[in-house]
Amino acid sequence: MQCNPSAATPDRLDQLFQPASVGIVGASANLESIGGQPIKHLRNAGYAGTIYPINPKYNDIDGLPCYPDITSLPEAPDVMVVAVAANRVIAVVEEAGAKGVPYVVIFSSGFAEAGTDGEAAQRELAEVSRRTGVRIIGPNCQGLINVADGIPIGFGAPYAMTYRTGAVSVSSQSGAFGNSVLMGLNEEGVGLRRYVSTGNEAQTTSLDCIASFLEDPETRVVAGYVEGFRDAHRLRELGRQALQQDKPLVLWKVGNTEAGAQAASSHTANLAGEYGYYDAAFRQYGIVDAHDVGDMADCVRALLTGKRPTGNGVAVLSISGGAGIAMADRCAELGLTLPALAPETIDALRPLLPAFASLNNPVDLTAGALANPQSFADALRVVVKDPNVDMLGICLAALSGEGATLVAREIANVAAETDIPLLVAWSAPPGMATDAYEVLEQAEIPRYASPVRCARGFGATWRFAEAAARVQEMPTRDVQPHPNREDAAALNEFEAKQLLGQYGFPVTREGVAQNGEDAVRLANEYGYPVVMKILSKDIPHKSDAGGVRVGVQDDAAVHAVYEEIAALPKRIGQDVRFEGVLVQEMVGGTAAEVILGAVNDPNFGPVIMFGAGGIFAEIFEDVAFRLAPVNRPEAEALIAQTRISRILRGARGRTEADVDALVDAVLKLSDFAVAESQRFTEIDINPLFVLPKGQGVRAVDAYLRTTVPQ
Numbered sequence: 001m002q003c004n005p006s007a008a009t010p011d012r013l014d015q016l017f018q019p020a021s022v023g024i025v026g027a028s029a030n031l032e033s034i035g036g037q038p039i040k041h042l043r044n045a046g047y048a049g050t051i052y053p054i055n056p057k058y059n060d061i062d063g064l065p066c067y068p069d070i071t072s073l074p075e076a077p078d079v080m081v082v083a084v085a086a087n088r089v090i091a092v093v094e095e096a097g098a099k100g101v102p103y104v105v106i107f108s109s110g111f112a113e114a115g116t117d118g119e120a121a122q123r124e125l126a127e128v129s130r131r132t133g134v135r136i137i138g139p140n141c142q143g144l145i146n147v148a149d150g151i152p153i154g155f156g157a158p159y160a161m162t163y164r165t166g167a168v169s170v171s172s173q174s175g176a177f178g179n180s181v182l183m184g185l186n187e188e189g190v191g192l193r194r195y196v197s198t199g200n201e202a203q204t205t206s207l208d209c210i211a212s213f214l215e216d217p218e219t220r221v222v223a224g225y226v227e228g229f230r231d232a233h234r235l236r237e238l239g240r241q242a243l244q245q246d247k248p249l250v251l252w253k254v255g256n257t258e259a260g261a262q263a264a265s266s267h268t269a270n271l272a273g274e275y276g277y278y279d280a281a282f283r284q285y286g287i288v289d290a291h292d293v294g295d296m297a298d299c300v301r302a303l304l305t306g307k308r309p310t311g312n313g314v315a316v317l318s319i320s321g322g323a324g325i326a327m328a329d330r331c332a333e334l335g336l337t338l339p340a341l342a343p344e345t346i347d348a349l350r351p352l353l354p355a356f357a358s359l360n361n362p363v364d365l366t367a368g369a370l371a372n373p374q375s376f377a378d379a380l381r382v383v384v385k386d387p388n389v390d391m392l393g394i395c396l397a398a399l400s401g402e403g404a405t406l407v408a409r410e411i412a413n414v415a416a417e418t419d420i421p422l423l424v425a426w427s428a429p430p431g432m433a434t435d436a437y438e439v440l441e442q443a444e445i446p447r448y449a450s451p452v453r454c455a456r457g458f459g460a461t462w463r464f465a466e467a468a469a470r471v472q473e474m475p476t477r478d479v480q481p482h483p484n485r486e487d488a489a490a491l492n493e494f495e496a497k498q499l500l501g502q503y504g505f506p507v508t509r510e511g512v513a514q515n516g517e518d519a520v521r522l523a524n525e526y527g528y529p530v531v532m533k534i535l536s537k538d539i540p541h542k543s544d545a546g547g548v549r550v551g552v553q554d555d556a557a558v559h560a561v562y563e564e565i566a567a568l569p570k571r572i573g574q575d576v577r578f579e580g581v582l583v584q585e586m587v588g589g590t591a592a593e594v595i596l597g598a599v600n601d602p603n604f605g606p607v608i609m610f611g612a613g614g615i616f617a618e619i620f621e622d623v624a625f626r627l628a629p630v631n632r633p634e635a636e637a638l639i640a641q642t643r644i645s646r647i648l649r650g651a652r653g654r655t656e657a658d659v660d661a662l663v664d665a666v667l668k669l670s671d672f673a674v675a676e677s678q679r680f681t682e683i684d685i686n687p688l689f690v691l692p693k694g695q696g697v698r699a700v701d702a703y704l705r706t707t708v709p710q
Contacts (some may be wrong), residue, residue, distance in 0.1 A: 022042065023053075101134060109140040130203075135204055140199040142155060142179065142197045156175075164190070166191015168191060170194070190301060193219055205231055206224060210249065233604050235287070239286065252292070277601060288460040299456065308465040309458075312337055313338070316393045316395065336455070370403060370407055374410070529550075532548075536579055549564075597609045608630060608666065609625050635670070655692050661690070664697075682705050685701070
């Protein structure tokens with residue numbers, strides 16, 4: 001299966017993971033060396049395909065014929081491992097391409113991780129891949145494992161291990177630590193299918209591998225260890241695909257500090273760190289963010305059940321009041337609710353449970369409820385049918401012995417009868433509940449050692465299900481990152497708002513005065529009082545420069561203010577351009593000031609930002625992000641994510657703001673950001689005045705950078 005590395009949709013990588021033959025350039029007779037381990041691991045795993053050691057130093061290695069070079073091979077191997085010095089790698093890949101090798105896995109280091117020369121070598125490697133059609137995994141990677149078929153192609157102790165097989169495929173940008181993730185998931189009881197270490201990603205990226213896993217019919221959940229995606233704009237496409245195919249993505253994203261964020265002229269760009277963009281993509285497309293191996297396992301195991309809730313209501317049934325409270329607390333932190341059980345549910349439970357059981361959610365069954373496993377099962381059946389219950393958590397503390405097995409069987413019976421997610425928190429040592437745990441495993445019911453971890457499973461399930469419910473309404477327009485940010489230039493405020501107005505964005509009435517008489521004429525047209533501002537592409541923050549006057553009351557004041565503002569550029573510096581004075585209607589009766597903006601990130605593409613506005617935008621940093629395009633539910637969720645949303649809704653007796661008009665404004669900015677994605681780089685609308693309910697919004701100030709002069 002020859003493939004084109006520039007194809008928009010990567011293939012399933014079946015030939016990479018199921019090769020009929022594997023070549024090893026730099027093969028070594030020392031089977032403990034990096035060049036020898038792939039031979040040892042493949043043979044120990046019982047690999048049925050052909051292994052071609054390649055090294056002119058040997059005639060044979062471990063009983064296998066050894067070839068002097070790729071050209072002398074009797075056929076082109078499906079996968080070629082490269083374990084030679086960095087300065088020889090490019091020539092080897094050229095030779096592999098000439099032979100017709102479809103996949104090359106490069107262990108060699110000394111590329112982009114090694115400074116300027118290494119970066120240049122990696123760019124040349126990528127060019128060779130493009131020219132020859134060879135797909136590259138690496139360089140600086142540790143290999144891959146087809147767990148399902150027992151095909152390890154790599155070096156290091158993890159490639160000698162046997163793993164629990166299952167339906168989870170894993171991608172890692174780290175080799176050594178990715179191996180730790182793989183082993184950790186295995187220890188947590190997660191069944192694995194495919195694993196790949198992507199290294200420096202000279203050609204095949206993590207998102208290429210994730211895309212291939214989504215296409216693999218035997219993969220049900222995709223997990224990944226991520227340091228950063230160079231092609232992050234594809235999260236829109238792959239996130240939507242995962243939702244449509246019901247294949248959840250669980251990603252452990254590291255490097256989330258803002259230290260690497262570059263300063264820019266606009267508040268939006270200053271506030272928009274890379275992690276904000278990842279967080280936006282994860283929220284928008286139901287991508288579950290994990291923060292440790294155990295956390296990843298908790299999420300993966302819940303998602304593997306295939307049961308998806310229709311709401312965020314969790315019922316907790318516990319034989320320990322403390323365990324129920326612990327689960328309830330964690331559920332609340334994850335945005336889940338513990339609804340009150342319906343009256344008819346409580347009435348049905350009373351005859352099934354001990355008289356001293358508490359029927360408030362979380363329900364404290366007490367250990368006495370387990371004396372009759374059938375009554376316990378009937379109680380579960382009652383609860384799962386409650387109209388307020390979307391998920392069921394069962395806390396069994398350290399229950400053990402023969403009774404534990406009977407209870408496990410009843411739980412399995414009930415789980416088979418319901419479509420709602422059912423998870424169990426059970427902390428008995430395995431030796432004290434071996435048969436019971438086996439019953440749950442056979443029934444594919446996740447068991448967690450603590451109620452807190454059980455709640456995390458519910459949180460992951462709800463995040464994915466809630467996003468999946470929106471997938472049909474998600475915009476599907478393809479969005480590419482801005483091709484070049486270097487030649488971007490600022491528009492002045494008037495030009496920026498004129499461009500926004502073309503997309504139906506509500507802006508203030510205003511005009512540009514070139515003398516005092518123009519200013520007076522405009523002021524009389526709009527009505528006093530008015531706002532007057534300096535107009536200059538070189539002054540993005542006019543208030544800081546003293547270039548804004550609010551509440552100018554009459555003709556004489558307008559004349560005087562015009563002269564003051566017109567003289568400002570000379571006081572600031574000779575390079576500051578003067579483009580006139582903006583005379584603007586004064587908007588009154590404001591319910592709130594917010595900031596609305598967008599950044600056209602070279603990696604993610606256009607991203608919408610919303611938060612608390614005015615002069616406090618960067619002080620409070622009360623902001624949230626979404627990848628454009630957004631739809632109405634996402635716009636509403638964007639606003640609701642911020643603290644200022646409570647003020648907009650009329651908290652503590654404040655005037656309720658026109659949130660519907662604000663949502664419309666977010667959608668119009670999204671339309672602008674997508675339509676102008678090949679030229680705009682950043683935009684601030686700050687402040688955006690949100691008027692009382694029914695009165696709309698007004699863009700009072702705007703800053704825009706674009707690559708095309710207007």
